[in-house]
Amino acid sequence: MAFTTETKNRDYAWAVHQHPEHGRTVLLIRDKDMSGLHHEWMYGNNGFLYRHGGYWWDGIRWYRPQQVVDRAYEGYDARPVADAVTVTAIDVLARPATSHTARVVKIADFMAPEEPLPHWREHLALWASHRPPGSRPLDQCTVDLQAPELDPARLVDRAGLAQIAELELEDLPHPEYGRKDLPPPQAETDEGPRWS
Known part of the structure; x- marks a missing residue:
């Protein structure tokens, strides 16, 4: 590294x-x-690729964010994601894309967007078109995971998180000032963070 x-x-x-x-x-x-x-x-003694607020991949399988502490071994329990599907670049690029809005930017001018890129697929296609000969095949380039627990309809808000933790909503860290004390969210929505 x-x-x-x-x-x-x-x-x-x-x-x-x-x-x-x-x-x-x-x-x-x-x-x-x-x-x-x-x-x-x-x-960290875990994976090298992270997605969805702490989900990690070790090259073989996907695991949930490290939240369950194993004090005897001074680490976290690795909890595999049930029914996880690894999404590769070829999977993403196989779906139809919209108009090409992607572009190469000089690093001196680069500024990270505040929100996720709305046309990420076009950026992935641009990356794929600039790869040198002999690069790893696109079906071996891992870009994401899918799992039933990450379905947007199954994610919970702060009230759901409090219920899972068996706490009163007001006992959760403040949403603006105590976010570092909450587990990383798996999604950010207009209504606020969502957790699996």
Whole structure:
């Protein structure tokens, strides 16, 4: 693994993870998040690819966010996701796309969007079209997971989270000021965060 701050835009850093079997993961992250990701990759004893607020992949299967503490081993229980399906680049690109709005941006001018990209599929298609010969086949490029527990209709809001935790709603950390004390949400909606 390797980490470096981007010299032309110091708000961002590059994170690279080389897996002997599954290839290379290259991420452009906020520079302030570099130490946290470094710690996860170096000492987390879990996967190297993260999605949906802490779900992680170890190259074989997907696991739920690390929330169940195993104090005897000073770590977290790895809890596999039931009926998880690994989504590859070829799966995403097989669906029809809208008009091409993707573009390559110079790193010096890059600013992360506030919201998820609305036309992410076009950006993935642009990435796929710029890959050099001999690159890993698109059906081996993992980009996401699908699972019944991540169905938007099954996600819960703060009230549902309080019910699961057997707490009164007012005993949960404040939604604006105590979010770091809540588990990472699996989705952000106009009504607020949602958890699996």
